[in-house]
Amino acid sequence: MxxxxxxxxxxxxxxxxxxxxxxxxxxxxxxxxxxxxxxxxxxxxxxxxxxxxxxxxxxxxxxxxxxxxxxxxxxxxxQEWRLLDTATAALLPDQGPADDEGADxxxxxxxxxxxxxxxxxxxxxxxxxxxxxxxxxxxxxxxxxxxxxxxxxxxxxxxxxxxxxxxxxxxxxxxxxPGYTGVTFVEAGFDDCDTRHAGLARMVGDGTMLAKAGGKALFAQRNSNGHIRAYIAFRAPENWHVAAGLDLDDATAVRTHLLKIFDGWHESLLHLLRDSDSGFVNRPLYAxxxxxxxxxxxxxxxxxxxxxxxxxxxxxxxxxxxxxxxxxxxxxxxxxxxxxxxxxxxxxxxxxxxxxxxxxxxxxxxxxxxxx
The missing domain is CATH 3.50.50.60 (FAD/NAD(P)-binding domain)
Incomplete structure (x- = not known):
């Protein structure tokens, strides 16, 4: 050897x-x-x-x-972490990563x-x-x-x-x-956020924003150069878009479908679905x-x-x-x-x-x- x-x-x-x-x-x-x-x-x-x-x-x-x-x-x-209420978008008590094992x-x-x-x-x-x-x-x-x-x-x-x-x-x-976990993330992006998406930028802050309820979640993370990357998360079959008759390249159709899934959530949170600068990227989670x-x-x-x-x-x-x-x-x-x-x-x-x-x-x- x-x-x-x-x-x-x-x-x-x-x-x-x-x-x-x-x-x-x-x-x-x-x-x-x-x-x-x-x-x-x-x-x-x-x-x-x-x-x-x-x-x-x-x-x-x-x-x-x-x-x-x-x-x-x-x-x-x-490292800033914000948890928001899905109905009101009000800030909830911090439930972010535990402050142990160097998490601070x-x-x-x-x-x-x-x-x-x-x-x-x-x-x-x-x-x-x-x-x-x-x-x-x-x-x-x-x-x-x-x-x-x-x-x-x-x-x-x-x-x-x-x-x-x-x-x-x-x-x-x-x-x-790898096997499908039963959860899919759909990614969207926002550019020049402090100018073009000022409300979203204020809501997200400098770190990560999360809102979750009923087996669904919306979260967004501040990246460098004024970019915010958002993820629309939900439980669904692996080929959920096929069952829904969606073409993932048709951003308008995907947006309409996702808005139905998150019906009733606060309008400021739905900005993550309505106004992205990119199309939607389907990211089923495997493990x-x-x-x-x-x-x-x-x-x-x-x-x-x-x-x-x-x-x-x-x-x-x-x-x-x-x-x-x-x-x-x-x-x-x-x-x-x-x-x-x-x-x-x-x-x-x-x-x-x-x-x-x-x-x-x-x-x-x-x-x-x-x-x-």
């Missing part, structure tokens, strides 16, 4: 967890290649704002030597900014863009063959699957696939079984959503980054790569199972099943 000093390590996926892993490996003088199917860093929008927890994401950023730079980019004011220090940062910070920290050429992976084959000698969508292949001493919910690496370890575990296989492991996809309640990005830095640290401190992976999995698997259980329960509290 190779040591980390003379090993060939591949990370599949240039998301936050994979990049954090690569960064820490390079800090310790180790060689690593990140393969990403997207053609370039700006091939698609990177999503909304993230709160970096003191006990997870910020630990990872310190391990990566990037905590100071993160603090200059982050928005501490984004969760500054916000746009996902794209955080990803850019990690990318800029890597040696030039670390990320191979436009290299989509189709699968991984363990070779039985502790190494793995990485198969690419263009028909080529490369062998590595360790392949790290950091390729998200629909991981192409996961099948080398597990037959599990892996809890716990998601696998038999250790030399030469391959998983991190982030590939390992423990869970409802997006503020933990996923934090855990992915902690996974990445924990794995890298184990690889550079244990005698062999396999020892490092075993040490990492012994910590990550129980930690992620506990977090996934909590997120599943949290989703149930946020949007209780209508028959409960």
């Amino acid at each position: 190779y040591s980390a000093h003379d090993s060939r390590i591949a990370v599949v996926g240039a998301g936050l967890g994979g990049l954090a892993c690569a960064r820490v490996l390079q800090l310790h003088g180790r060689s690593v290649t990140v393969f990403e199917g997207e053609a370039s860093v700006d091939a698609r929008p990177q999503g909304g704002t993230l709160d970096m927890h003191a006990d997870t994401g910020q630990i990872a950023l310190r391990a990566a030597g990037l905590h100071g730079r993160f603090r200059t980019l982050s928005r501490p004011e984004g 220090d969760r500054p916000e940062i746009d996902r794209g900014q955080l990803r850019g910070l990690l990318l800029e920290s890597l040696t030039a050429g670390t990320v191979r863009w436009g290299r989509a992976v189709s699968g991984v084959t363990p070779l039985g000698d502790g190494t793995c063959r990485l198969l690419f969508s263009d028909g080529t292949a490369e062998d590595f001493d360790l392949v790290v699957g950091a390729d998200g919910a629909w991981s192409r690496v996961r099948p080398a370890l597990s037959d599990a696939t 892996l079984p809890v716990p998601h575990i696998w038999e250790h296989t030399p030469g391959v492991t998983l991190l982030g959503d590939a390992a423990h996809l869970m409802p997006p309640l503020g933990l996923g990005a934090n855990l992915a980054m902690l996974d990445g830095t924990d794995l890298a640290h184990a690889l550079v401190t244990e005698p062999t790569l396999d020892d490092g992976v075993r040490a990492y999995e012994s910590v990550m698997l129980p930690r992620s199972a506990e977090a996934a259980k909590g997120c599943a329960e949290g989703l149930g509290h946020l949007l209780p099943p209508t028959d409960s």
Whole structure:
């Protein structure tokens, strides 16, 4: 078995967890290649704002030597949390994240900014863009063959699957696939909010606004550059739009349907449905079984959503980054790569199972099943 000093390590996926892993490996003088199917860093929008927890994401950023730079980019004011009454839009007593386990220090940062910070920290050429992976084959000698969508292949001493919910690496370890949670988020966006949507901007404030009742919720988050990202959340069949006869590209029809679902809610809250600057993006929520575990296989492991996809309640990005830095640290401190992976999995698997259980329960509290 190779040591980390003379090993060939591949990370599949240039998301936050994979990049954090690569960064820490390079800090310790180790060689690593990140393969990403997207053609370039700006091939698609990177999503909304993230709160970096003191006990997870910020630990990872310190391990990566990037905590100071993160603090200059982050928005501490984004921790503000507002809960509103659905009928009156009046402010209710705070029922936001509990003030424990470092929850009082969760500054916000746009996902794209955080990803850019990690990318800029890597040696030039670390990320191979436009290299989509189709699968991984363990070779039985502790190494793995990485198969690419263009028909080529490369062998590595360790392949790290950091390729998200629909991981192409996961099948080398597990037959599990994500299942629909019964909850869908529909995303909408608002630009130049303080000028063009001043009422909404005042209602949302500097952080997150939530209104919920009857298995439905509206919430909105302040992003940087005057942008607010809103989510319309409800329980429905996975293909709810098909049953409703909706074309998701027909924003007018989707808006009309959603307004019926939220009939009776206060008009200021319905601004999130009526007046978005973007169309609507359907985001059904999926999760892996809890716990998601696998038999250790030399030469391959998983991190982030590939390992423990869970409802997006503020933990996923934090855990992915902690996974990445924990794995890298184990690889550079244990005698062999396999020892490092075993040490990492012994910590990550129980930690992620506990977090996934909590997120599943949290989703149930946020949007209780209508028959409960």
